Amino acid sequence: MNLEGVKGRLTLTEIVVIAVHAVIGWALCGAIIGVGTQFWTMDTTLIVHAFGVPIVFLCVSLSYYTFFNYTTPLQTATIFVASAILLDLVVVAVMIERSFEMFGSLIGTWIPWALIFTTTYLVGEFVTNRSIKQTT
Numbered sequence: 001m002n003l004e005g006v007k008g009r010l011t012l013t014e015i016v017v018i019a020v021h022a023v024i025g026w027a028l029c030g031a032i033i034g035v036g037t038q039f040w041t042m043d044t045t046l047i048v049h050a051f052g053v054p055i056v057f058l059c060v061s062l063s064y065y066t067f068f069n070y071t072t073p074l075q076t077a078t079i080f081v082a083s084a085i086l087l088d089l090v091v092v093a094v095m096i097e098r099s100f101e102m103f104g105s106l107i108g109t110w111i112p113w114a115l116i117f118t119t120t121y122l123v124g125e126f127v128t129n130r131s132i133k134q135t136t
Contacts, residue, residue, distance in 0.1 A: 014070040021068075022083035025060040029053050029084075029112065030092075046107045053112045054119040061123035073124025081117040 010018075032052045036045030057080065064076065071079065088109060093100050102108050 017068050021060050021064045022080045025057050026084045026087050028056045053115045057116050057119040061120045065127040073121045076124050077117045077121035080120045081113050084116055
């Protein structure tokens with residue numbers, strides 16, 4: 001199967017680089033929640049988190065695409081959001097909260113995940129298109 005725009009197989013080092021970026025983004029977003037709950041109500045914290053998620057993943061994505069760029073924007077966005085979902089499921093829901101109630105919250109999970117995907121994808125498209133224009 002030939003998919004246009006899909007990059008080749010990744011080395012272990014490249015996989016680790018992508019995973020580290022995904023985990024850093026997720027951890028920074030988690031820090032917004034952790035710190036926010038010390039100062040605000042959970043509702044206010046979740047609103048701040050929803051505004052913070054795109055900023056965090058803008059920075060993480062810019063770093064990844066500028067210095068590494070091993071995957072297409074669609075691949076990277078999928079990996080970043082899948083990592084966030086998996087980490088939220090295993091670490092937050094199972095290990096910390098011992099409840100899956102968080103997945104019923106649009107502002108707490110679904111909107112941030114959509115923002116992670118969208119931000120990562122758009123940053124990737126911007127950086128990729130910019131570098132293509134600079135080389136021509």
